[in-house]
Amino acid sequence: MRLAFIDQVFTWPPLGGAPLDVYNTMQGLQDLGHEVHLFYGTQKENWVVDPVDESSLPFSATAVPYLQEDLEPAIIGEKYREAVDQWKPDIVFQCFGFFMKPTLTKALAHYPQIARYYAYEPFCPSNYRLFRRDKSCPKNYLRTPNACRRCTLLGMRANLLSGHTADYVLEYENVQGWSQHYYDELISSLKQYKSIIVYNNFTKELLKGVTDRVHVIGGGVHLKDFPYHPLGTKAEQEKTIIFLPGRAEDQTKGLGSLLKAGEILYKKRQDFEIWVTIGASEITYPWYKTLGWKNFSEIMALYQQSDICVVPSIWEEPFGLVAVEAMATGRPCIVADVGGLQEIVVPEETGYIYKRDNEKELAQHLETLLNDEELRQKMGDAGRKRVEDNYEWNKLIERHYPPILEEALS
Template identity: 35%
Template sequence: MSKIAVVDLLFNWPPDGGSRVDLKEVFSRIAKFHEVKLFVPHFTRYYPRGEILEPIPLNIELIPFNRFNYNFFHVPIKIKKALEKFSPDYVFIADGEHIKPYVVRALGKYNPILRFYTYDSFCIKDYGTFFKDGSICLHCFLDTPLYCLRCTTMWLLKYKPRMAAHTFLTSLAFLPGFSGIIKEGLKSAGKIIVYNEFIKEIASKYNKSCMVIPSGVDTTLFKPSDNKITSDIPIILMSGRIDDPQKGFNVLLRACKKLHDKGKIFKLLVTTEKKFEEPFIESTGWLTQKELPNLYHKADICIVPSIWLEPFGIVAVEAMACGKPVIASKVGGLLSIIDDGCNGFLFSPENSDELASKIELLLEKPDLCYRMGIAARQKVEIEYNWDRIVEKYYLPMFKITA
């Protein structure tokens, strides 16, 4: 049995995003074979980091901070001190935004395994999105730091996000040497884990020990319904943050308006509290993880119309696990999830005409819709089952010591 220290500077539970779910699912399974301890800052002024409100099957050490010492200097020192008491055989560093490179440097002697669930460190704006002015931006901070700093500064001044601004300032991310600290950390890592080929290509410039590992889904929760839910009207679903322009709801809305104008009958479900004038849209409100499977069961087709480089695409996998075909943009991690023409369709990002034609095809061919749903579930069982992911990718990283 080895001792594994997991460091996550943003962890909270119940989770505020897929990254937290990913970490919990992976290391709760690894904890059956090794001694795992999760180290998390407890500082909730701008963000619920370290806020644990429900039981979780992991040993967690919360390290207290405040707005005066949550910075590039004190965080690495306190994290390192806590880890030295634990004396780990392995160190795994997950989320951390702009403070993360300093923690990586402080823990360099452990040759830590670095995980990048999103694009933080590679895009320093808006929590790492490679998205600017409504479209994909391919400027990488490590290649064009001055351009990216200017972009980030303008974004901070315009939107004034308190958490992002605090982290940006207290990490000194605005200084010219910050990109060098990130590169140094990438080079020192024992291994780097990413979630799509795009980010692997960038990270591999600094460390060849870089691998793509998919995220997963709870296939016992997200599964086809035992009792088929039928509706006289075909149901299209978009699950996720539709108010976020990166998610591409407006692309789907334009596509659906075209279909509605052609006389096609359908209902579009969206997970928001917002109300719409369009008669074919129904808002479900924001749902919990446990409520989502029932929503997927109601749907005939699920749409992921993202116009940013989705690092993975967990919504697509959840829908597929429930036996639903997915129509998704040709971006980021979605390219490896959707087998075009087999378990769903891919379309060019922002192309509402192409999206409308794919939706229309499935509306007119329910048998094809059904076959794609079966293929979707089969792929999830093989590639996105948490037990298989941990057994195939993670357990081989950690040798069992005496």
């Protein structure tokens, strides 16, 4: 089959889990014998995002270039339609995108389409994270559109008032994200997809009543990228390394909870260090080490140097790839009871799950693992086994995708 993947915000090298997911899904489907091709949006004048390094992609790709002033539904729809029509796919996968995703779905309505949601794009137009005032938000735009419209607009107030709108806010303005028309187009796109793939059961629940063609498929890892590295025995004075990987500077990632847990622990013991992949900050503790942003191979080495991995997210983390990566390396994981994370870790077996934002409970679990080297090793080994059985990319693709593709063509 010829499978086209549309990602309006693709980055490579990847910034975050979404482009990695696209990459691995495409590569896995290619390995199954399908022809795959990526179509991605690119803005050359944007300084934040580096150009996609196409030479390091194992599949073919077409950039769909646009300028800020092109960010109009009609123009964007036309640009992607033109590019995709030239390639003539059998199925189109709609990957990451924000307010333009329904527009593109409409522009490519002559193909069977499958959508992947990486965060909470259709449920939270405010920030696609269902995260408001430092907490998870219980609302859902599909069910409470009027409340969500108010929240979205008030959230964009500062940006609109500055007179410098771009990207997310500009898309919102240009598609008239507040309108009945946009809401209808979003609902219609969700109903139009032959399948919708989400990361966790929480997201599946949010789509209830709109469509039942929803599949929960987590992300995964290639085991060769994360070789098993069993925990060794610690020397007498050697510190135990607690590691928080990922974009820790992001408020939703819960670094604050981990630091508070560190403060609690440090009063009792000084045999640990907390390592975080974050740039230098004004926060200093004798047990806290900032590592800066690390590339893929550096991250692998850090997992191997660490003893315990913590993912203290305070939003409904859609998946939590870092937990799978740490488990693949053979590290026990302590995670918050959010979104996909609570589906990855098996409590008491591969690590612990604690109530989000509850630093005392987190500190307790850390203490249990700090006290017991054997338990760390046992949980680390169990984590590796769980990843081998459930989160190996090729197995994931082989298990889930063939029936979804058949369903899309039926």
